[in-house]
Amino acid sequence: MRGLIVHNAGPGVAVQDLGRPGFLAMGLTNGGAADLRAVHEGAALLQQRPSLAVLEMVGTGGAFEATEDLRIALTGGVMTADVDGRAIVWNASHAIPKGARLTIGPTRTGTYGYLHVGGGFATEVSLGARATHLSCGLGALVAAGDTLPVGPDTSHEVGMTLAPDSRFTGGTVRVVPSMQTEDFDIAIRNRFAQTEFRRDPRANRQGIRMDSDGEGFSNPKALSIVSEVIVPGDIQIxxxxxxxxxxxxxxxxxxxxxxxxxxxCDLPRVAQAPAGTSLRFEFVTLKEGAAFQARANSDLAKLTAAVTPLVRDLSTMQDLLSYQLIDGAISATYPHLDEGD
Known part of the structure; x- marks a missing residue:
């Protein structure tokens, strides 16, 4: 079987994809990868559809063996990685020969790392997706002894890379008004926007606690609401x-x-922030938010065009003259040219 043998796996390794839209009324949220941008990045590196399933890793990865020659890509939070002891580059695509062992270690930056394979992981489809959704009993964590089936791969290109962005180090997160935003006093909303938060260690795929100095943000008149629909990205107080x-x-x-x-488009910045990382929330209007989101969606669609070779071929570099290929010069008649150090 074309697949990946799991020799060991970290505590949060699971198959994910873009999730299951359309089931909210039936009590099932979309789920899917915590960092959807990372899913699109891996698809761009392997030149395949972003809907294919990937492996999401939290904190550390594991050890895997290829049953056939495979292509892989590594995206998201950077982890140590090697093939048969040879270190490989993150945010890039690589060839894994049959029988080779891929080892993915602890996180260096960010929180969630992603392992993509050419053809995607071909695990069982449930309710239209392969995403593991533990809180709803769909799927299970990957464990030692598993063999993850891999779908057919229609491409052969490897050795490609994407420039990383800044979503792994916290920063500013844009927020649009929600159902109860106006129920919070303006002074509380202003203080919320001016507060520097820290990602609390108490976090999982359901929610992330935000820690800060000073008093909290409760508002008595907003505490008697009726339970109603919520979505990922909502900030509950x-x-x-x-x-x-x-x-x-x-x-x-x-x-x-x-x-x-x-x-x-900003939720991956929250998901990827390591514990203790600084985050701030900036209120924007619905119109501004829609424009930011549309721009982010357009950027995802352009990822394939942004992929570049890890090692560039001089014969194909149209911008060769823009590089400084010589750093300094020395005369052949310099009297000390033949002298030793």
Whole structure:
């Protein structure tokens, strides 16, 4: 069988894809990868559809053996990686020969790393997707002894790379108004936007707690709402005033007030922030948010064109003259040319 043998796996390794849209009314959130941009990046590196399933790794990866020659790509939070002891580059595509062992170690930057294979992981489809959704009982974590089937690969290109972006180091996250935003006093909303938060270690695929100094953000008149629909990106404020950013496997309804909703294109920045990383929330209007999201969607569509070779062929470099190929010069008649150091 064309696949990947799992010799060992970290505690949060699972098959993911773009999720299951359309089931919210039935009590099932979209789920899917925590960092959807990483899924699109891997697809661009391997020149295949972003809907193919990938392996999501949290904190550390594992050891895997190829049953046939495979192509892989590594994206998302950077982890140590080698093939039979030879280090390989992250955010790039590589060839893995039959019988070779791929080892993926601890995270260096970010939180979630992704392993892509040419042809995608061909695990069982459930409700139209292969994504593991543990809170709803769909799928299971990858474990030692598993063999993950891999679909047919229609390409052979490897040795490609993408420039990493800045989503792994925290920063500013854009937020649009939510159902209860206006129920929060303007002073609380202003203080929320001016606060420097830290990603709390208490986090999972359902939600991430935001820690900060000073008083919380509870608002008495916003604490008596009826439980209603919620979506990933909603920022719920608990009774003690603590914000939680809801993630891919959040519940479908909730009764905590929401001070705002993170734009989908900025949610990977929250997901990838390591514990203790600084995050700030910036309120934007719905119109501004729609424009930012449209621009981000356009950028995803352009990822394939942004892929470049890890090692460039001089004969194909149209911009060769823009490179400084010689750094300094020395005369052949220099009197000390033949002298030793």
């Amino acid at each position: 608990t009774g003690d005033g603590t914000p939680f950013v809801l993630m891919a496997e959040c519940q479908t309804t909730g009764g905590y007030p929401r001070i705002g909703t993170v734009l989908p």
